[in-house]
Amino acid sequence: MEQQPDTNADIWKSDEIVATWAAEAAQHERRHGAQWRLMAELLPFGEQADVTFLDLGAGTGAASRAILERHPHSTAMLADFSPEMMGAGQAELSAFAGRYSYVEFDLHATAWPAAIPARVDAVVTSLCVHHLPDVRKRSLFGEIFDHLRPGGWYLNYDPVRAEDPVVTAAWTRITDLENPDAARKRQHRTAQEQARYENHVRYLSPLDLQLGYLRSAGFHGVDVWWKRLDYVIVGGYRPSAP
Numbered sequence: 001m002e003q004q005p006d007t008n009a010d011i012w013k014s015d016e017i018v019a020t021w022a023a024e025a026a027q028h029e030r031r032h033g034a035q036w037r038l039m040a041e042l043l044p045f046g047e048q049a050d051v052t053f054l055d056l057g058a059g060t061g062a063a064s065r066a067i068l069e070r071h072p073h074s075t076a077m078l079a080d081f082s083p084e085m086m087g088a089g090q091a092e093l094s095a096f097a098g099r100y101s102y103v104e105f106d107l108h109a110t111a112w113p114a115a116i117p118a119r120v121d122a123v124v125t126s127l128c129v130h131h132l133p134d135v136r137k138r139s140l141f142g143e144i145f146d147h148l149r150p151g152g153w154y155l156n157y158d159p160v161r162a163e164d165p166v167v168t169a170a171w172t173r174i175t176d177l178e179n180p181d182a183a184r185k186r187q188h189r190t191a192q193e194q195a196r197y198e199n200h201v202r203y204l205s206p207l208d209l210q211l212g213y214l215r216s217a218g219f220h221g222v223d224v225w226w227k228r229l230d231y232v233i234v235g236g237y238r239p240s241a242p
């Protein structure tokens, strides 16, 4: 089968997506806000801990905001390859001025920017890893492990692909029941919606495969911390050296 071109960079590096993303902000908060807050709670930082975390594919910083709020002494480094998304994020993060910085980073590049500290206390990814092919998901998990201090945590919130079409159909059925507009939209996508959909599903991969990648990267305590239909929070910690 002919391989479709990867449109991911064109989609995210555009003013159009930033405008759409901003228009959908309330919907994102409703769908994902509780998961971002759970990620913040899962990070086992003490109340007064002076910690640095990295948010890869951070976009406008939704996951970072939940963590900065929950851990008042934390500092965030947000990485993304889209100047447009990072520009929009600066405004959204203004309440946390002095506690965050952005760095441009294309996650396809295995050489990390020098601005990212060699070791951080935690790494999070939210709704981003599914834009990478499996081979890169796997190597990225290894690089994240290497950038964590011993005892540091990695959490990933992302959609996954079912391996059984019956399961896929069940996920779709429930999604449509909960949001009757979803089925109608699927039949009548605009060109931009179709492009975003194709970009969304291009590299979706099974949960078990990704849990295996985390374990082979060296993570301990790998767990599915939260799951609902096709969305999961997975992750683990870097063990302390023996």
Ligand SMILES: C[S@@+](CC[C@H](N)C(=O)[O-])C[C@H]1O[C@@H](n2cnc3c(N)ncnc32)[C@H](O)[C@@H]1O
Residues within 6 Å of the ligand: 008, 012, 013, 056, 057, 058, 059, 060, 061, 062, 063, 079, 080, 081, 082, 085, 105, 106, 107, 108, 125, 126, 127, 128, 131
């Ligand atoms: C769906 S948005 C999620 C943004 C944010 N993490 C959140 O949860 O709201 C996906 C983000 O991943 C970024 N992204 C996609 N592919 C990337 C890549 N190869 N390198 C860096 N960032 C990437 C996009 O620019 C965008 O900001």
